[in-house]
Amino acid sequence: MKTLNLPTDEHWMQQVCHVRDIPRITINHLGVKYRTVEALRDVSFTLNCGRVTGIIGPNGAGKSTLLKGMLGLIPVSSGTAIYQNQPLMDQLAKVAYVPQRSQIDWTYPATVWDVVMMGRVRKTGWFRRFSIVSRKIAQTALERVGMSAFRDRPIGQLSGGQQQRVFLARALAQEAEIFCFDEPFAGIDQKTEAVIFEIFRELANEGKIVLVVNHDLGESIANFDDLILLNQELIAAGSREKVFTQENLYRAYGGQVIFFQGKAA
């Protein structure tokens, strides 16, 4: 009699994602031009569900541009992003996107609750009020990031890390399949970073696609399963072990990266 090997949650999810072969995003030859300047050239890769994927590369490498381009937030000059056989930009209801902190006016007259409820706007639909279910979902999301005590605070009175957690709660409230974060760790505390990475891991284990633009090449890189290394064109994409090599980093960063030698696998 054979013994049945029960896989762990994580492995099981990754296998499902692979076998069914449905929830993945395929980027084909994506290019973006700002007027005459080429910001991104001929980038192709695949994003798998059940994985936390980081986009890394030097300043001006086009990391944010890649994220915005694949979601159709900025016009692309070439290429496509396909999710479940259709253009990703036509299925934005399945996407939760958190912009860079610098994009937000933190003096805006809104409370934590107002911001999290924004995550329910699309699901609620035009001309309708938020349902009780929506409120419960938002409340659960706030609790999950540990911010429910701050519900009625104006967002401007929070620390950077707390603000980032509120935006994560908004993304969770969207009940998306694809989660995109633009530099969520810029200027935040260690505790928030740990909380956020923990939730990324949970989302991946639920079978979501988690895509994170990351600036830091330090120890936090170990939290990513897959990496996309950019410098205006694709340098490498795949599992962290495969991408995070000295040779690849040298190609992306030039001489600046010698500092990270020890950490490169």
Added chain:
Amino acid sequence: MLEALIEPLQYSFMQRSLIIAILVGLICAVVGSYLMVQRLALLGDAISHSVLPGLAIAFMLGANIFIGAFIAGVISTMAIAFIKTRSPIKEDAAMGIVFSAFFALGITLITIIQKSNKIDLNHFLFGNILGVTFDEVWDTAIIAAIILFVVGLIYKELLFYTFDPLGAQAAGLPVNILNFGLMLLIALTIVASMKAVGVILVLALLITPGATAYLLVKRLHQVMILGALIGIFSSISGMYLSYFYNLPSGPAIVLVASGFFILALLFSPNYGIFTQKNFSLGQSSLWRELKQIFR
């Protein structure tokens, strides 16, 4: 005192003015709150100056002046957007160019037709709340109803869009339509407010009550409601000042609203210069700032 306030209301022109004052105070604060949070105060100024040629042309053609002004306002916003997207000129410069050109054209046209049509340029520039006709009250009421209805209908979408345009776009909201809708609301509000405060000062009624409320409350709908109360009170006070002292109505209204703003700036519980927690004479931030300036 109370009699002095009620007595003028037996005149029908004062009743009409009162209705206009309430409507204009209300819609300016609601729509102006969006202008303030989006940092688009200058755009409000641009649109308000740009409606003038539309007014004049409508007068020449015998058409409804509200419609003429509205069309001119929309054309000016599109002209600003066109210059911004099709040339390296920045938005603020584009606004400056477009609104001064439209304003100059408006002044020229009104001066030409002024004598033959028995109209007064000053009334367009500075408002004449005591001179509104029944038809104008009716038009303003319809516009106000449309504005409040639309804001109520798409409040949550506009909140998301004005707070985080990129996030709203990524969630699949039609941000271009929302933006255009917001511009239409602004143009409509300005057109409806012309009679009370005039095109030059309408900006104050759009921004000042909302900014005052912003110092006192913390959520957008609260800013709108409190701002509307302040706006309505300012408009009515301005109307009486205009009646009793024969002042131009626009400046009177704006001065009252500005007075409220100064009070909030000094005494707001959270942000007030005299009421902040660390305030004590000799050590207050204001005192330190003054010392810095004169050092």
